[in-house]
Structures are given as C-alpha cells and as structure tokens.
Amino acid sequence: MLATLVSVPPAVGEAVERGLRASGASPSCHVLSVTGADVIAAPVEEGLLVAWDAGGPLDALLEDVRRLHALRVVARTHLVVLTSRDDAQTEALAEAGADECVASVGSGWGARVVALRRRLALETQAHDVRALRRANTFLRSALDAVPEPLFVKDRQHRWVAVNHAFCGVMGHPAEALLGRSDHAFVAAHEADSFWRNDERVFLTGVPDESEETLTDRTGLARVLVTKKAVFDGAGENFLVCIIRDVTDQKRLESQLLLAERMASVGTLAAGVAHEINNPLAYVSSNLAYVRDLLALPELSAEQLPELREVVAEALDGAGRVCAIVRDLRTFARGDEERHGPVDVVRAVEGALRLVRNELTHRARMVCTLERVPPVHGNEVRLGQVVLNLLVNALQSLPERPAEENRVRVSLRTGRAGQVELEVSDNGHGMAPEVQRRIFDPFFTTRPVGEGTGLGLSICLTLVQAMGGRIEVSSAQGWGSTFRVVLPALAVGTVAAPESPVLGSVVPLAMRKRLLLIDDEPSVGNSVSRLVRDVYEVHAVQDAREALRRLSTGERFDAILCDLMMPGMSGMDFVVELERLAPELVLRTGLMTGGAFTAQAREFVGRHSRGLLEKPFERERLCTFVEHLFP
Incomplete structure (x- = not known):
C-alpha cells in the first residue's frame, strides 16, 4: 500500500510515518512525499492520500482537495486532510472530496489502514462480480450469435447453457430449458435416444457426429446432424453440441434420387413394356380359350387336363406381370429412409428383371449369383445402384451384333465377411483421365440429353452410406468392371413368416364378417370368390x-x-370412421394398387393397421385380414 503525502512539511511527514509504523502497517505501506497535487501525473489507484493545510485561504485549499479527488480512484483510496479548521470549513472540504479531516497527526493511522484494506477487499469482490457478469453477458451474446442451435449439458444431462437458435428449435425460452433435460420436452423414445447418444460421448470422451430425429411442435420429424464433444469445466465434465437441420437437404436428396431412378426406368421403358406385354399376350389368349371352352354344354375328360394346363399358364403369366410391376413399384417408391437387413440377391434380381429385355437385344448376359449374407441398408437404394451400373454397362457397349457384346454380373462372399458385386462389360472402356472423374456429379461422356451425369455419383453416395466402397478397373477398347464391396451382417436365424391356418371350409355360422370397400366391382367379386x-x-x-x-x-x-x-x-373413410365408430379403426386395413401420394403414405403409418398391396394371392390376403380381427 502507498501513502502519498502532498505538501506535508517534513516534521509532520515524519510524525505520519511514525504513526503508520506504530500501527503495524509499515511493512506493507510505503510513504511518498510530493510538493503538490500538480506533480501527481498518474491517477492514484490505491492507497492513502494525505494533504496538508498550510492555513491559507479556504478556496485555495478546496481547489487542491478537488484536484486530488479527481486524480484518485475513490473506491480504492482514502483522502485525509490534516487541518484544524472549524466544522463548517471541514464540511466544505468533505463536499470537495475529502474522506476525513483531522487535526491530530500521530494517531488513528492503524484504523484508517484497516478500513482502507476492508474497502479494497470489498471493491475487489465487487470487481470480480462485475467481471463475472460481463463474462456471462459476453458468453451469452457469443452463443446467441452462433446461427446454428447450440447447447451445453452437465453430467446429469441437464442443459446449463443454450443459445437463441436452440430455443427456437425447442419452442421454449432459455429460462424454461435451463436445469432440465430432454425428457421434459420431447417424446420419450426420442429423449431416450438422445440420452444414449450423449452418454456414449460422456463415457468415451470421443467427439461424435451423427444424425438424430426430433419431432417438432407441429408434429414434423426434423433430421438433425449433431456434433458433440466433452470438455472439463472446473473439475466437472460438460457436453457441448452444435446442431444442423438437414431436413430440407434430405428431402432434396430423396427427390434427386427419385428423379435419377425415374430417368433409369425411362431409359428402359420399351424393354419393361416388352416384359409385360409378352406374358399378357398368352394370358389374354388363354383366358379367351377358357371362356370359349366353358361355353360348351359339357367338357370331355380329355379336355380337362388341357384346361388345367391353360389355367396354369395364365397364372404363371399373371405372376410374371406381378413381378415386373412389383419391381417397378419397389424401385420407384420413396421409402429410402427405411434401413435394415437387405437380401442382396433379391435386389440384384429385381434390377435384372427391369433391364433384361434391353440386355437380351444388346449383349450376352452372364450371371453368377451366389447366396450371400444380407447387408445393412435399403433395398430400394441398393437396387438403384445395381440398375445404374447395368445401364452404365449398356451405354458403354458399341453398336455391333449382340453376340459380340457381353455384360457379366457376379455376386459372391468376399474376404473378411464382405459381399462383393461385380458388373463388367466388354465395351469402349475409359481413359485414365475419364476414370478419375466418373464419380463427379454431372460429369458424363454421353451426348447432351442422353445422360444426367448423376448415375455413378449417386451410386458412390449410396454405397458409402451402407459402409461400402466401389472399385473400378477399365481399359480403352477392353471394357470396364465396377466392383461394389459391402460389409455383411452377422448370419443369424431368420424365422419363417407365419401363415394363417385355414381350414378347407369354415361353417357359415362361424365365418367372420368382412366389409370390403373398392370402387372396382371386379375386385370385390374376385375377393369374395377367393375367400368365401x-x-x-x-x-x-x-x-x-x-x-x-x-x-x-x-x-x-x-x-x-x-x-x-x-x-x-x-x-376420408378412416377419418370419418374415427368419429362414427372409433373401435373399428384398429380393425380397418387399407389396400392399394400402388398409386398414392406422400400424404397418403404418411396417413397409412398413422391411422391404420397396415397396407395390403395389389395384386395379392389368397394366402397373403388371409394373413393380412387375420391380423385385423380382434
């Protein structure tokens, strides 16, 4: 601590020093004597200021006191005027800035030092509080300036800091969120998922980036990319998370994938029509033959075997049409977000059926499909990969006789439990500079209007999303080979689907009543005949x-x-049924021929017991209906 003596005579200054020494403050208190306030250049931030009254005019003394008062930090200094003036004049000195006016030079210095130290301690504490408030305001402003939603959680998974963007996502102010957890604001299954993901980061300490789903206040499922990390704050672990809403991006990606799939189907439209028309031709002729045969008064024993053969052929043809329509519907529908075990052979065979006619007229097809373990992914997306690679192979073939062109598809189990799919051709091949760019979006070697340049780029994206990779080998004039390598799922026992146990004939009194609603009378008639x-x-x-x-x-x-x-x-019927007879809603199933909107798809998931896709055979129809009965 510094004691500055201003215009204090030497003898008086010595008395002040003796007083300070006697108070025990001398080890930490240094004395500085100056001739006047005008020689104090810098503000006095801390310590004692002692001014001497030489007995001149009061105005001159008041001016000196005001100058000293202006030079000091009031909260951290103590201004003492050594004077023997009367009470009225000392009051004037106090108004000018003096903290104390004393006539006795040698006493009371210890109390003054103690009081000043107490003031300094309080000021330090107040300064710390102000600094803390400024830091808190700064942190809050910094967090709110971040445009992405951001939060900090403590070890009990409670929010301890949130920014304005995160409050907007949650639909609640910060005051409502702080000190509480996800379970107080979101659905239980989502809150449990958030807790598990956060806990994994807490336990491992490894930063994590993942996709999570949050249902907002309007009931819309938002897709969020979360980046989380743990940090140590005052001996306690905290988790910080930055969120990016990619819902719109995901929707656009889905639309792009669907557009590319439709472009692939459009390329093969003539072949698909051929695949449908061929079986339809003999289905129609066989049914016409059956009609004419049944118009006869009676059938001979020799005609019955032929009749059975004709019906069997018609059923086989209808099955082929069903298969190609099912492949088209599976390939075109927008359920890409459903992930699980995928039968790779089925996905490959579905793509081959779509491209078979085009391949038959352009090249020799060589297929080697081994039974392989399932992979984790989405059947629609994997089918799109296969179809894009097949279309790419077809487009690379030169104009020459079909027997000279070759497309080979092989499927096998590779090393380390991987599934390997190869699509190769003996077409034009690619130069090295082309190979380096084939996966770039919108890069194509096809003429304008014959290719989007997105097929192989989308293939790479989809394969990588399933944890796999694509390898390419090619040589000009020799053809190209694309190898898709996917991690296989662990082989497990898959239970066979249950089939309803149906007797040959159920007595009329025991048959359950089924109400069937379809604007096509033929559908109602056929179902009635099928399960009557x-x-x-x-x-x-x-x-x-x-x-x-x-x-x-x-x-x-x-x-x-x-x-x-x-x-x-x-x-509309289900909505009205919820009002009229809500107990029947859980016993209501919907069926479709495949043409329905995204709104209808969402409605099916929320309001009914499932969806039966047409056409259906007896066993599948009965299985579906049995699940509707109470």
Whole structure:
C-alpha cells in the first residue's frame, strides 16, 4: 500500500510515518512525499492520500482537495486532510472530496489502514462480480450469435447453457430449458435416444457426429446432424453440441434420387413394356380359350387336363406381370429412409428383371449369383445402384451384333465377411483421365440429353452410406468392371413368416364378417370368390355406402378399404370412421394398387393397421385380414 503525502512539511511527514509504523502497517505501506497535487501525473489507484493545510485561504485549499479527488480512484483510496479548521470549513472540504479531516497527526493511522484494506477487499469482490457478469453477458451474446442451435449439458444431462437458435428449435425460452433435460420436452423414445447418444460421448470422451430425429411442435420429424464433444469445466465434465437441420437437404436428396431412378426406368421403358406385354399376350389368349371352352354344354375328360394346363399358364403369366410391376413399384417408391437387413440377391434380381429385355437385344448376359449374407441398408437404394451400373454397362457397349457384346454380373462372399458385386462389360472402356472423374456429379461422356451425369455419383453416395466402397478397373477398347464391396451382417436365424391356418371350409355360422370397400366391382367379386369359404365378404363400391351401413348398426369383424377412390377416399373413410365408430379403426386395413401420394403414405403409418398391396394371392390376403380381427 502507498501513502502519498502532498505538501506535508517534513516534521509532520515524519510524525505520519511514525504513526503508520506504530500501527503495524509499515511493512506493507510505503510513504511518498510530493510538493503538490500538480506533480501527481498518474491517477492514484490505491492507497492513502494525505494533504496538508498550510492555513491559507479556504478556496485555495478546496481547489487542491478537488484536484486530488479527481486524480484518485475513490473506491480504492482514502483522502485525509490534516487541518484544524472549524466544522463548517471541514464540511466544505468533505463536499470537495475529502474522506476525513483531522487535526491530530500521530494517531488513528492503524484504523484508517484497516478500513482502507476492508474497502479494497470489498471493491475487489465487487470487481470480480462485475467481471463475472460481463463474462456471462459476453458468453451469452457469443452463443446467441452462433446461427446454428447450440447447447451445453452437465453430467446429469441437464442443459446449463443454450443459445437463441436452440430455443427456437425447442419452442421454449432459455429460462424454461435451463436445469432440465430432454425428457421434459420431447417424446420419450426420442429423449431416450438422445440420452444414449450423449452418454456414449460422456463415457468415451470421443467427439461424435451423427444424425438424430426430433419431432417438432407441429408434429414434423426434423433430421438433425449433431456434433458433440466433452470438455472439463472446473473439475466437472460438460457436453457441448452444435446442431444442423438437414431436413430440407434430405428431402432434396430423396427427390434427386427419385428423379435419377425415374430417368433409369425411362431409359428402359420399351424393354419393361416388352416384359409385360409378352406374358399378357398368352394370358389374354388363354383366358379367351377358357371362356370359349366353358361355353360348351359339357367338357370331355380329355379336355380337362388341357384346361388345367391353360389355367396354369395364365397364372404363371399373371405372376410374371406381378413381378415386373412389383419391381417397378419397389424401385420407384420413396421409402429410402427405411434401413435394415437387405437380401442382396433379391435386389440384384429385381434390377435384372427391369433391364433384361434391353440386355437380351444388346449383349450376352452372364450371371453368377451366389447366396450371400444380407447387408445393412435399403433395398430400394441398393437396387438403384445395381440398375445404374447395368445401364452404365449398356451405354458403354458399341453398336455391333449382340453376340459380340457381353455384360457379366457376379455376386459372391468376399474376404473378411464382405459381399462383393461385380458388373463388367466388354465395351469402349475409359481413359485414365475419364476414370478419375466418373464419380463427379454431372460429369458424363454421353451426348447432351442422353445422360444426367448423376448415375455413378449417386451410386458412390449410396454405397458409402451402407459402409461400402466401389472399385473400378477399365481399359480403352477392353471394357470396364465396377466392383461394389459391402460389409455383411452377422448370419443369424431368420424365422419363417407365419401363415394363417385355414381350414378347407369354415361353417357359415362361424365365418367372420368382412366389409370390403373398392370402387372396382371386379375386385370385390374376385375377393369374395377367393375367400368365401373362410369369410363372409360384403363388398361395396362406395365408402359412403359403407358408412351408411355401419351407422345403421350393421356389424363387421374387420374392414378392408381401398386407399385411393373417387369421391370419398380410403383416408376420408378412416377419418370419418374415427368419429362414427372409433373401435373399428384398429380393425380397418387399407389396400392399394400402388398409386398414392406422400400424404397418403404418411396417413397409412398413422391411422391404420397396415397396407395390403395389389395384386395379392389368397394366402397373403388371409394373413393380412387375420391380423385385423380382434
């Protein structure tokens, strides 16, 4: 501590020093004597200021006190005026800035030092509080300036800091969020998922980036990319997370994937039509033959075997049409986000069926498909990869006789439990500079209008998303080979799907009543004929007629309704049924021929017991209906 003596005579200064020494403050208190306030150049930040009153005019003394007061940090200094003036004049000195006016030089210095030290301690504490508040304000402002949602959690998974963007995501102010956890604001299954992901980062200490799903206040599922890391704060671990909403990006990616799939299907449209028309030709002719045969008064024993053969051929042809339509529907639908075990052979065979006619007329097809373990991914996306590689192979073939062109597809189990798929051709091949760019978006060697340049880029993205890779080897004039390598899932026992146990004929009194709603009368008639031995089927063509029958008290054990119908759709019917007879909603199933909107797909997931896709055979229909019964 510094004691500055201003204009204090030497004898008086010595008395002040003796007083300070006697108080015990001398080891930490240094004395500096100056001739006047005008020689103090810098502000006095801490210590004692002692001014001497030489007995001159009061105004001159007041001016000196005001100058000293202006030079000091008031909260950290103590200004003492050594004077013997009367009370009125000392009050004037106090108003000018003096903390104390004393006449006795040698006493009271210890108390003054103690009081000043106490003031310094309080000022230090207040300064720390102000600094802490400034730091807190600075941190809050910095967090709010970050445009991405951001939060900090303590070890108990409670929010201890959030920014304005995160409050917007959650739909609650910071005051409502701080000190609480996800479980207080989001669905239990989502909160549990967040807790598990956060806990993994807490335990491992390894930063993590992953996709998570949050259902917002409007019920929309938002796709969030979260980046999380753990840091040590005052001996306690905290987790910081930055969030990026990629919902719109995911939607655009899905639309791009769908557009590329449709472009691939468009390329093969003529071949697909050929694959459908061939079986339709003999299905139609065989049915016409059956019609003519059944018009006869009676059938001979010799005609029955041929009749059975004709019906079997018609069923086989219808099955082929069903298969190609199913492959097209699977390939075109937008359920790319569903992930799980994928049967690679089925995905490859589905793509081959779509491209078979085009391949048959352009090249010799060599297929070697071994049974391989399933992979984790999405069947639609894997089918798109295979189809894109097949189309790419077809486009690389030169114009020459089909027997001189070759496309080879092989599927096998590789080393380290990997699944390897190869698509190779003996086409033009690629130069090294082309090979380096084939996976670049929008790069194509095809003429304008014949290629988007996205096929191979999308293939790479989809394969990498399944944890795999694509290898390419090519030589000009010799052809190209694309090898897709995917990690296989551990082989496990897969239970066979259950089939309903149906007797040959169920007595009429025991048959359950099924209400079938479809605007196509032929559908109702065919279903009635197909299962009339096990169910009592009541078919109507209008959903409004079905509601009228239900409103009159007619009872049914289950309801099967077409999703897309003119007038009142299946969605409208279920919504009205929730009002009229809510107990029947859980016994209502929807069926579709494949043409429905994204809104309809979402509706199916929220309001019904499932979706039966047409065409269906007896066993699949009965399995679906059995699940509807209480």
